[in-house]
Amino acid sequence: MLTGTDEHGEKILRSAEENGVSAKAWVDKLVHDEWLPLLATIDIDNQDFIRTTEERHKVNVQKFLQKVYDAGFIYQGSFKGAYCVGCEEYKNKNDLVDGEGEFAGQQVCSTHSKPVEMLEENNYFFKLSQFQQPLLDHYKENPNFIQPESAKNEVVSFVSMGLDDLSISRSKAKFDWGIDIPWDDSHITYVWFDALLNYITAIGYGQDDAKFEQYWPADIHIVGKEILRFHAVIWPAMLMAAGMELPKQIYGHGWLLVGGEKMSKSKLNGIVPEQITSVFGSDAFRYYFMKAINFGQDGSFSWEDLSARYQAELANGFGNLASRTIAMVKKYFDGVIPQPGEYLEIDKKLIAVAEKASADANRLMDEVAIGDAITAIWTLVDELNNYITVSEPWVLAKDEANTERLQTVLYCSSEGLRILNVLLNPIIPQAAAKLWAALTEGKLGELADQDISEAGNWGQLGSSRVSDLAVLFPRIESKDE
Numbered sequence: 136m137l138t139g140t141d142e143h144g145e146k147i148l149r150s151a152e153e154n155g156v157s158a159k160a161w162v163d164k165l166v167h168d169e170w171l172p173l174l175a176t177i178d179i180d181n182q183d184f185i186r187t188t189e190e191r192h193k194v195n196v197q198k199f200l201q202k203v204y205d206a207g208f209i210y211q212g213s214f215k216g217a218y219c220v221g222c223e224e225y226k227n228k229n230d231l232v233d234g235e236g237e238f239a240g241q242q243v244c245s246t247h248s249k250p251v252e253m254l255e256e257n258n259y260f261f262k263l264s265q266f267q268q269p270l271l272d273h274y275k276e277n278p279n280f281i282q283p284e285s286a287k288n289e290v291v292s293f294v295s296m297g298l299d300d301l302s303i304s305r306s307k308a309k310f311d312w313g314i315d316i317p318w319d320d321s322h323i324t325y326v327w328f329d330a331l332l333n334y335i336t337a338i339g340y341g342q343d344d345a346k347f348e349q350y351w352p353a354d355i356h357i358v359g360k361e362i363l364r365f366h367a368v369i370w371p372a373m374l375m376a377a378g379m380e381l382p383k384q385i386y387g388h389g390w391l392l393v394g395g396e397k398m399s400k401s402k403l404n405g406i407v408p409e410q411i412t413s414v415f416g417s418d419a420f421r422y423y424f425m426k427a428i429n430f431g432q433d434g435s436f437s438w439e440d441l442s443a444r445y446q447a448e449l450a451n452g453f454g455n456l457a458s459r460t461i462a463m464v465k466k467y468f469d470g471v472i473p474q475p476g477e478y479l480e481i482d483k484k485l486i487a488v489a490e491k492a493s494a495d496a497n498r499l500m501d502e503v504a505i506g507d508a509i510t511a512i513w514t515l516v517d518e519l520n521n522y523i524t525v526s527e528p529w530v531l532a533k534d535e536a537n538t539e540r541l542q543t544v545l546y547c548s549s550e551g552l553r554i555l556n557v558l559l560n561p562i563i564p565q566a567a568a569k570l571w572a573a574l575t576e577g578k579l580g581e582l583a584d585q586d587i588s589e590a591g592n593w594g595q596l597g598s599s600r601v602s603d604l605a606v607l608f609p610r611i612e613s614k615d616e
């Protein structure tokens with residue numbers, strides 16, 4: 136998993152100037168004060184982080200440009216159009232809407248709600264128009280290349296209308312915060328042509344062929360829907376021009392809305408993750424946004440909904456199941472998970488639910504239906520809670536004649552919990568780590584090494600000794616209590 140920052144372009148340069156610092160100092164500050172801490176705040180497990188100002192990126196962007204230039208896909212020409220600096224993109228009429236408030240009477244960018252600027256330039260152009268048919272063919276032959284379906288339809292109709300060649304350089308006379316065009320140092324590279332190449336420069340393109348071949352083509356690029364066109368049109372055309380394979384899938388995710396508008400810093404309606412994690416913890420943050428909002432669609436955040444789900448689904452549903460199962464193993468079997476006797480119908484039903492939950496979750500994750508995958512996992516949470524209620528281990532414990540049955544019930548409960556533990560590790564890693572430590576005594580190896588696709592194979596838990604389980608989802612005191 137790769138993420139990173141796109142640091143060149145006029146928008147960044149203007150912000151730096153407004154803040155009275157150099158562009159490099161400005162992006163260094165943003166990366167170190169905001170982006171890297173953000174990843175830690177919500178436990179993102181990325182294996183690399185690329186900045187487009189890094190040498191490994193700049194050098195290999197130039198190699199790529201030279202290759203596409205030598206192949207005849209870049210020429211010099213002039214262009215005039217309406218440019219949105221927020222998007223770093225020329226806009227056509229369909230991308231503009233009537234301005235409101237201070238911009239009433241003007242045409243503004245539909246994403247940024249700010250006026251566009253008329254630019255006329257003499258630049259280098261990429262022959263994007265030549266790739267209209269190859270792109271349409273690729274979309275048709277690879278129906279999952281662009282997802283979700285609504286996003287794909289929009290891209291296909293956009294490309295079907297015809298593509299203009301793309302200006303991929305800016306004269307340094309105008310501004311110079313970017314990567315030099317290798318054959319003409321009076322020009323710098325258009326920020327998107329530079330930024331899109333991060334996906335390959337980070338994995339060794341141009342300098343480490345073995346590494347590059349190991350990771351390319353990428354399985355999936357996950358991008359905001361407002362930048363889907365760059366990823367689903369320009370980027371694959373760039374790769375085609377260089378004679379390279381395309382990523383397997385481009386997934387355009389939706390927006391978080393507040394009061395019906397896109398949540399954004401520039402509109403001052405943002406909620407920073409730390410505001411949520413400082414109260415509910417990062418697991419709840421991750422769980423909430425993966426579960427409550429249909430991935431790929433826009434969704435609204437609500438404190439009330441988050442709080443209700445935290446209590447009902449995480450604390451009462453999963454957290455309570457984990458703590459009472461471990462408590463019963465301690466109380467009735469001195470902390471050693473018992474081995475099961477003969478399985479009854481109720482046990483077999485539990486096993487079937489566990490196997491199905493695991494299989495469904497794996498399939499849905501592959502389809503990037505993350506919320507549905509969590510719903511599938513929760514069928515096992517609910518089944519286990521129900522299983523314990525109906526089996527009444529506290530009643531079985533009163534009569535020694537029921538010892539074998541009690542063993543079976545607590546084995547099944549513990550094994551069900553193991554399956555949940557593995558399936559939920561990518562969703563709520565902090566709680567999963569605590570539970571794994573308490574449940575397995577390290578006998579099944581590291582949690583990170585568990586094969587999630589095999590999680591539902593029943594009977595992996597041996598007779599390990601359980602230990603105290605830290606509270607997974609503590610009670611949140613509201614301010615007026």
Ligand SMILES: [Zn+2]
Pocket residue numbers: 219220221222223244245246247248
């Ligand atoms: Zn814009």
